[in-house]
Amino acid sequence: MANKSLGQKLLGVWNTKTIVAVAIGAALFGVLMNYGGIPVFTNTSLTTAMIVPVVVGAMYGPLPAAVAAGVGNVIADLIGGWGMWFDWSIGNFVAAFFVGLLPVYGAYITEGKFTVKHAVIYALCCIVGNGLAFGVVTPILTTLFYGGDLNVTFLQAIWGSLSNILVEVVVGLPILFMLAKRYASRSNLEEE
Amino acid sequence: MNNKLVINYIPGPTVLHKLTGFTKVLLFLVMTVAIIATYDIRILIPLLIINIIEIISMKPNYKPICTMFLITFVTVTLLGNVMLFIVSPDAGLNNVGANNVIWTSANGKFYLSKEFLWYMLAVFIKRTTSFASVMAFALATTPSEFASGLNKCGLPYKICTIVSLAYRTIPDIANDFINIRNSMMMRGVELSKKASVGKRLKNTVLILVPLIFTSFGKVSSIANAMDLRGYGKNKKRTWYAEHEQTKWDPVIRTLTVMLAVAAVYYIIRYRIIDPWPVNIWCPWLSRDEIVQTEKELFILNWFKKQ
Structure with missing residues (x-):
């Protein structure tokens, strides 16, 4: 991961393994969105699904994470039966891109690298990404696509980003440390 | 379920x-x-x-x-x-x-x-x-028809594979999720409203970690199977699910x-x-x-x- 160019880190390497990982990530996203949350109100709940882009991003980069979240949300809508909400899918796409930036600032989970400094940058990325996605992108798309009530959309968006940030930090950080530890114990062999 | x-x-x-x-x-x-x-x-x-x-x-x-x-x-x-x-x-x-x-x-x-x-x-x-x-x-x-239809609409076939694969693996992953959650509950991990929200979030980690490892553990075997069958070699791809048009x-x-x-x-x-x-x-x-x-x-x- 460390010796790749910035473009490769941003876009990810689209080989068969990445495709399968993104697909599994999308399915996991769909499942967690349907069964792993407590619904609060319209399209919004304290969902654990946002963990998926964290893991996919850590292993494959931001764009795979974003695709996993976007496709995952479309699939969740299909099996969940609450109708198609492309505004939220695109919002999740944007948020997941920021959340999945991990390899870009040097947190190579697959090589066991994840320090406190990375954790702080990760938390900042979560806040910026969710704020941008659900504070700007989703409300604009909602008014364009559906003409819903803006005040309600903003309330939902604020709740959505807060709960996402909470889940990403409180649940995501321990998982990232655990993943890094697990990979570190595997990768202490050096090539000769 | x-x-x-x-x-x-x-x-x-x-x-x-x-x-x-x-x-x-x-x-x-x-x-x-x-x-x-x-x-x-x-x-x-x-x-x-x-x-x-x-x-x-x-x-x-x-x-x-x-x-x-x-x-x-x-x-x-x-x-x-x-x-x-x-x-x-x-x-x-x-x-x-x-x-x-x-x-x-x-x-x-x-x-x-x-x-x-x-x-x-x-x-x-x-x-x-x-x-x-x-x-x-x-x-x-x-799922396969969905993917072939999307591909015919002009989406790159790798994205279509993601859609159909994800759509197809959902029941497996949902089963894994339910199994892991039930076995964790058997071991006394409290997820219902009896525990506070913070405690529930903490306990969710205990479920998510094994779920993530089992789900992403399948990646390499599926990817290898697809590679062995020559997936991604050519620029285009035909679909088993795309058939002749019916009269409707x-x-x-x-x-x-x-x-x-x-x-x-x-x-x-x-x-x-x-x-x-x-x-x-x-x-x-x-x-x-x-x-x-x-x-x-x-x-x-x-x-x-x-």
Whole structure:
């Protein structure tokens, strides 16, 4: 991961393994969105699904994470039966891109690298990404696509980003440390 | 658990099931765009009726559909409307364009207008139509047909593989999730409302870690199997699920194109050239009676200045 160019880190390497990982990530996203949350109100709940882009991003980069979240949300809508909400899918796409930036600032989970400094940058990325996605992108798309009530959309968006940030930090950080530890114990062999 | 999913893996016997994937995807996309673009009850009700006819013609198992509809109705419509009523009781004025008050609370803080009720009805019809179109599509389409149809619409086939693979692995992962959750609960990990929210979040980590490891552990074996069969070698790919057109395909495609033309005409005629002053058309208000209100949200004002 460390010796790749910035473009490769941003876009990810689209080989068969990445495709399968993104697909599994999308399915996991769909499942967690349907069964792993407590619904609060319209399209919004304290969902654990946002963990998926964290893991996919850590292993494959931001764009795979974003695709996993976007496709995952479309699939969740299909099996969940609450109708198609492309505004939220695109919002999740944007948020997941920021959340999945991990390899870009040097947190190579697959090589066991994840320090406190990375954790702080990760938390900042979560806040910026969710704020941008659900504070700007989703409300604009909602008014364009559906003409819903803006005040309600903003309330939902604020709740959505807060709960996402909470889940990403409180649940995501321990998982990232655990993943890094697990990979570190595997990768202490050096090539000769 | 399986009772709750409506995903189809085996193509069914009816006319709609037998269509090619491209026709289904095209119909679904046009339908979705038409539903998104219009907030007009005169357009939405015919679309709703079309979708209900589609669902009935496929003779599905109604039980999961009804359960889902009820859950969505309670969580989205009822709670959403209660919230809307508390947050912005003037939604009727903003979106329909008048305020014929029929009830006011004792302290005068909340009020209910005829237009607010009409707004709720329009939103409900829109959500139900959206729900029905998704249901009709999910009932008619298998994952492979979905992927082949998307590919024919011009999406790169690697994205299509992601969609079909994800769609296909959902029951497996859902089973894993339920199994892991049940076994963790057996070991005394509290996830119900007895534990505090912080404790529940902490306990969720205990479920998610094994779930992530089992799910992503499958990646390399699936990827190797696909590589061994030469996946991703060529620029194009044919689909096992894409078959010859049935005699109904041209009919449905023509109808879809007609629907698309009608939707585009409606959007250009009634939303760009001669837009109705407010979001939602209402039978008892003529154009002159409508009161337009300024949207008070800062982001929109910022956009207007540009």
